[in-house]
Amino acid sequence: MTGTSAGRPTGSGFERRTLLRGAAVAAAASVPFQALAARTAAAAPVKLDFDPGYGPLRPAKDEATGLELLQLPRGFEYISYGWTNDLMDDGVRTPPAHDGMAAFRHGDKVHLVRNHEIAAGAAFTAPAYDPGAGGGTTTLVFDPDAGQWLESYGSLGGTMRNCAGGPTPWKTWLTCEESFSTVSGKRHGYIFEVASEGKGNPEPYRAMGRFNHEAVAVDRATGYVYETEDRPNACLYRFVPTVPGDLAKGGRLEALRIGDTSYDTRLDGEQCYGTVSWVPVDDVDPAADTVRTQAQANGAAVFSRLEGAWYGNGRIYAITTDGGPVRQGQVFELDPCTDEFRVLFASPGADVLNNPDNMCVSPRGGLVLCEDGADTDYVQGLTPEGEIFRFAANTVDLRGGTAGKNVPAADHRGSEWAGSVFEPKKGKWLFVNVQTPGITFAITGPWVRGAL
Numbered sequence: 001m002t003g004t005s006a007g008r009p010t011g012s013g014f015e016r017r018t019l020l021r022g023a024a025v026a027a028a029a030s031v032p033f034q035a036l037a038a039r040t041a042a043a044a045p046v047k048l049d050f051d052p053g054y055g056p057l058r059p060a061k062d063e064a065t066g067l068e069l070l071q072l073p074r075g076f077e078y079i080s081y082g083w084t085n086d087l088m089d090d091g092v093r094t095p096p097a098h099d100g101m102a103a104f105r106h107g108d109k110v111h112l113v114r115n116h117e118i119a120a121g122a123a124f125t126a127p128a129y130d131p132g133a134g135g136g137t138t139t140l141v142f143d144p145d146a147g148q149w150l151e152s153y154g155s156l157g158g159t160m161r162n163c164a165g166g167p168t169p170w171k172t173w174l175t176c177e178e179s180f181s182t183v184s185g186k187r188h189g190y191i192f193e194v195a196s197e198g199k200g201n202p203e204p205y206r207a208m209g210r211f212n213h214e215a216v217a218v219d220r221a222t223g224y225v226y227e228t229e230d231r232p233n234a235c236l237y238r239f240v241p242t243v244p245g246d247l248a249k250g251g252r253l254e255a256l257r258i259g260d261t262s263y264d265t266r267l268d269g270e271q272c273y274g275t276v277s278w279v280p281v282d283d284v285d286p287a288a289d290t291v292r293t294q295a296q297a298n299g300a301a302v303f304s305r306l307e308g309a310w311y312g313n314g315r316i317y318a319i320t321t322d323g324g325p326v327r328q329g330q331v332f333e334l335d336p337c338t339d340e341f342r343v344l345f346a347s348p349g350a351d352v353l354n355n356p357d358n359m360c361v362s363p364r365g366g367l368v369l370c371e372d373g374a375d376t377d378y379v380q381g382l383t384p385e386g387e388i389f390r391f392a393a394n395t396v397d398l399r400g401g402t403a404g405k406n407v408p409a410a411d412h413r414g415s416e417w418a419g420s421v422f423e424p425k426k427g428k429w430l431f432v433n434v435q436t437p438g439i440t441f442a443i444t445g446p447w448v449r450g451a452l
Contacts (some may be wrong), residue, residue, distance in 0.1 A: 052366070052381065052451035053389030062441075063147075065403035069439070071393035076445030081149040082114070082140055084438030085406035090153040094138065095124050098433035098440060100164030100215065100308075100358055101419030102173045104196035110423050111196045112140045112431055113155060113173035114440065115162035120183060125154025127202040129192065132184035135162040137175050137194050142431075142442060144423050149442070156200030160188040163230070164215035164308055164358055164418075169223075170245050171196045176213035178230055180289045187285075189213065191227075193247065207250040208239045209284045211291040215309040215358070217316050219336045226316045226334070228306035235292045235300045236318060236332075238278055254278040255295035256334075258341070262296045265332075265343075266304040269325050270386065272342040276301075276334075308370070312361025313384055317344070321355045321372060329356045331367070331382060345386045353380060353388060360420045363427030366451035370417035370432065379417050379432060383451045391452065392417075392443070394434050407437035 054073035062069050063079040070078060084096040099115040114137060116124075121134025128136075136157040141150040156175065163178035173194045180189040189211055190204030214228040223244025227237040241251035257277045258265070279298035281291055296302060304323035309316065316334040323330040328347035334340070347353035354373030361367055367382040368391070379392035396412040398405075415436040423429040430443045430452070 052383045052387050054391060054446075054450040054452075057390060057393050059395065065405070067398075067401075067403055069394075069396045069434075070441065070443075071395055072443065072445070073391070075449075076443060078441045078443040079147065079149070080439050080441050081142075082138070082152055082438075082440040083405045083407060086152075088138065088152045088154065090125070092125055092154050094152065094438070095134070095136070095154075096436070096438045098435055098438045099162060099418045100175070101421050101431060101433060101440075102165070102167035102196075103421045103423055103431055104167065104171050105423075105425045106197050108143070108145060109150070110142045110144050110429070112142065112421070112440075113175070113194050113196055114138050114140060114419060114433065115165060115175055117161050117163050117178065117435070119161050119179070123157035125157040127156065127199055128158030129156075129202040129204065130158040130160075130184050130186040130188070133158045133160045133186070133188065135159045135177070137162060137173065137200060139194075139196075140440065142423075142429070144426070144429050147442070147444065155198070156192060156194050156202065158202065159192060163213070164228075165191075166216035166218060166225075166309060166311075167421075168193075168218050168245075169220050173200075174216050174218075174225070174247075175200070176215060176227075178212055178214055180210070180212055189289075191216065201248075203248075205247050206285045207253065208247065209237060209253050209281065209291050210286060211289065214307050215318075217309040217311040217318070219311060219316065222336065224336065226309060226318070226336075228309045228318050229292060229303075230305050230307060231292060232304060233292065233296075234303045234306045235295045236303060236306060237281070237295075253281040253284045253291075255281060255292075255298070255300035256341070257299045258301045260299065262299050263301045265301055265330075266320075266323050267325055268323070268330065268343055269346040270343045272340070274341070275339050276341045277339070307357045307372075308359035310359050310361050310367075312367075313365050317359060317361065317367060319356045319359055319369070321357055326350075328373075329353050331356070331359075331369070344384075345382060345388065350374075354378070356380070357416060358418045358420055360422065362422050362430075362447070362452045363424070364447065364452060368420040368430070368432075368452060370420050372416035372418075374414065377414065377417055379420065381450065381452050387451070389450075392432075396434055396437070396439065398437070405437075410437075412436050
């Protein structure tokens with residue numbers, strides 16, 4: 001079909017096999033993009049010779065408030081920050097509904113860009129895409145050597161339901177709108193780019209598609225952006241940029257196809273599909289919510305509520321929150337070099353994995369899965385070989401007091417985890433959010449004992 005092939009599209013000047021041979025990459029690519037690609041193109045998961053877990057969970061006190069907000073394995077500790085309604089350094093109150101997040105190194109400091117899954121309402125900060133939309137991003141700064149939070153500020157406003165997104169190799173955050181609506185005459189359902197130090201760009205990247213976005217993952221070797229969609233009959237997309245590393249220059253949007261027909265993955269357990277292909281999406285900015293129906297008319301595969309996505313171990317990982325044989329979630333793995341695709345893990349029951357949502361990959365190769373199910377939610381660890389274990393429990397019960405925080409004195413133990421991401425240089429800190437009442441945690445401990 002025009003513009004596609006059974007393997008990887010050609011003509012970008014940024015082919016992975018060229019990198020693997022050690023040859024020069026295209027002149028259009030940026031210098032930091034080349035350096036990252038060279039370091040990570042041949043990355044492989046580390047095979048562990050011991051139990052991947054860290055042992056039983058036990059109550060742990062927050063170093064900032066003294067409250068027992070989490071359960072963690074022995075030896076791990078944490079410090080909270082950026083609670084909803086806390087005053088940020090720009091004079092704005094921290095917005096609620098903390099969601100997807102990424103971390104970036106700037107010298108000896110870590111900058112985190114954090115999503116807020118808010119729909120309608122006044123924009124909480126500038127720059128703003130739509131004054132009548134309440135979502136956006138905030139930026140937090142952390143000193144990993146001192147274990148100290150330093151500052152926070154609003155970095156993008158006027159967007160809707162910023163759920164997840166993904167980091168880029170050029171140190172920006174792609175924030176995604178999980179929406180398909182029009183407010184104040186402005187269309188929503190787009191991807192925006194936010195600098196990891198400073199402010200975001202309030203102009204959407206329309207060429208990347210208008211649909212119910214969830215998360216993205218960028219292949220370090222090609223600059224291709226893989227996009228997930230949160231719908232019961234979703235597609236998995238790939239954006240091939242005209243200029244790798246410069247998404248504003250446009251590109252083409254494609255959707256994953258398995259075999260020759262519109263294959264349905266929604267009840268699949270662990271299995272390998274072999275080599276997949278990609279089909280075009282012609283109208284990427286439609287007035288009606290038709291991007292996935294266009295793709296499926298061309299044979300694109302069907303997924304059940306695709307959520308988190310991440311690049312790691314030289315792979316693209318993506319999650320469905322309610323796919324699989326018992327409708328409790330699947331973890332998919334794509335090798336972007338060969339286009340081989342498989343279900344790495346499918347939940348056998350809610351007691352094992354309960355509706356995973358956001359995710360990340362640790363510097364040591366383990367996967368972190370954030371649950372968004374009923375009752376107490378967990379942060380789960382998953383090895384690249386498919387072994388799963390519990391790492392943290394949300395025990396945020398504030399009925400006994402809020403330690404002076406301006407949040408509801410309620411039981412928040414059923415709130416979802418979101419935004420998991422490791423400090424990128426040394427991997428000593430895991431940052432993660434509890435969405436309600438809206439808290440960000442920095443967790444540290446003996447990571448080398450297990451798979452994360």
